[in-house]
Amino acid sequence: MNTILLLHLLLVFMVIGSIITVEIKNMLSAVISVGAVGFILSVTFLFLGAPDIAITQVIVEILSLILLIRATINVDNVAIEEKGESIFSNRTTLIFVGIILVFAWIAFQSLPAFGEPSMRISRYYLLNAYSKVGASNIVASIILDFRAYDTFGELLVLFTSISGAFAVLRRGKIDKHKDHLKIDLET
Amino acid sequence: MEKKVESGMSSIVKTITSVMVGFMMLFAGYFILFGDEVPGGGFPAGVMMALAYILITLAYGREFVEKRVSGITASKLTDVGVLIFLFVGFFGLYFSGTFLNNFLQNNESLFFTSGTIIINDVAVALTVGMSLYLIFLALAIFGRVVCEGSLCKDLGRDSEEEKE
Numbered sequence: 001m002n003t004i005l006l007l008h009l010l011l012v013f014m015v016i017g018s019i020i021t022v023e024i025k026n027m028l029s030a031v032i033s034v035g036a037v038g039f040i041l042s043v044t045f046l047f048l049g050a051p052d053i054a055i056t057q058v059i060v061e062i063l064s065l066i067l068l069i070r071a072t073i074n075v076d077n078v079a080i081e082e083k084g085e086s087i088f089s090n091r092t093t094l095i096f097v098g099i100i101l102v103f104a105w106i107a108f109q110s111l112p113a114f115g116e117p118s119m120r121i122s123r124y125y126l127l128n129a130y131s132k133v134g135a136s137n138i139v140a141s142i143i144l145d146f147r148a149y150d151t152f153g154e155l156l157v158l159f160t161s162i163s164g165a166f167a168v169l170r171r172g173k174i175d176k177h178k179d180h181l182k183i184d185l186e187t
Numbered sequence: 188m189e190k191k192v193e194s195g196m197s198s199i200v201k202t203i204t205s206v207m208v209g210f211m212m213l214f215a216g217y218f219i220l221f222g223d224e225v226p227g228g229g230f231p232a233g234v235m236m237a238l239a240y241i242l243i244t245l246a247y248g249r250e251f252v253e254k255r256v257s258g259i260t261a262s263k264l265t266d267v268g269v270l271i272f273l274f275v276g277f278f279g280l281y282f283s284g285t286f287l288n289n290f291l292q293n294n295e296s297l298f299f300t301s302g303t304i305i306i307n308d309v310a311v312a313l314t315v316g317m318s319l320y321l322i323f324l325a326l327a328i329f330g331r332v333v334c335e336g337s338l339c340k341d342l343g344r345d346s347e348e349e350k351e
Contacts, residue, residue, distance in 0.1 A: 063241070066238075145302070
């Protein structure tokens with residue numbers, strides 16, 4: 001019961017941090033607020049009993065903080081001027097989000113309650129992970145043995161994104177006209 | 188005769204970085220080798236490796252790192268990681284009939300007690316670490332965009348190359 005109370009407190013802090021992130025004017029403060037939300041999320045994972053995900057969340061949060069600060073500090077944030085109201089304006093977006101929330105509420109009624117997994121498929125993993133694989137960390141035996149195909153797809157996503165980035169950013173200059181940006185790549 | 192400019196941050200940061208990077212790499216290796224026994228695994232190990240390289244890049248400057256691990260080398264290491272995972276999958280297909288099957292599972296050897304999980308951890312760590320490091324390198328390259336002509340006026344930026 002106490003854990004659930006702490007969990008709700010952390011969720012409230014995360015919502016507050018997200019609102020600060022969206023509403024604040026300074027870019028660096030927004031990035032730091034995103035980092036705070038990520039660290040609270042990692043503590044939430046610890047309360048839910050998932051130390052693997054908590055470790056990953058902390059480390060990835062540090063990396064994304066560095067990347068976001070590196071990406072946002074040197075870049076001039078020119079605000080795009082809004083000219084009139086387009087079709088996908090704020091009201092239309094709100095209406096669509098409302099419709100999606102209504103359907104999500106209907107769909108979430110059929111899910112099991114929070115903290116009570118149905119354990120239909122995962123019971124097999126919990127019972128047979130050590131005897132079949134031999135790894136005492138069940139998470140590792142699931143993501144790298146039972147569900148290794150998912151991990152392979154995750155690797156392929158990273159590989160493909162890096163290949164695409166190198167194909168786009170390859171060596172070359174596009175300064176035929178004076179108005180274009182000149183990008184010089186060393187690598 | 189050009190004056191050699193000291194790149195990177197101050198010597199305090201460089202000294203602390205040279206101490207810290209070893210521990211970060213050690214921790215990443217611990218995550219890889221004991222990923223089947225303790226919480227951890229390939230993904231945090233890879234991100235930790237990428238963070239170590241990013242720390243060196245920030246402290247010593249980009250030219251220092253690119254002499255050791257250039258962008259091309261990191262890209263090739265990413266390919267090597269994916270290929271290791273793929274070959275483990277095909278070995279599983281060859282030895283036990285299913286793609287990505289754990290063909291060494293639950294044996295009594297000293298090191299591979301959980302089969303191919305350690306090999307897959309190495310592959311995941313290589314791919315994740317090197318690709319995240321490459322994302323950082325690409326952002327460092329993006330910071331060096333030089334603008335000419337009237338676009339500089341729109342961006343409100345000087346027409347010379349930005350400092351790294």
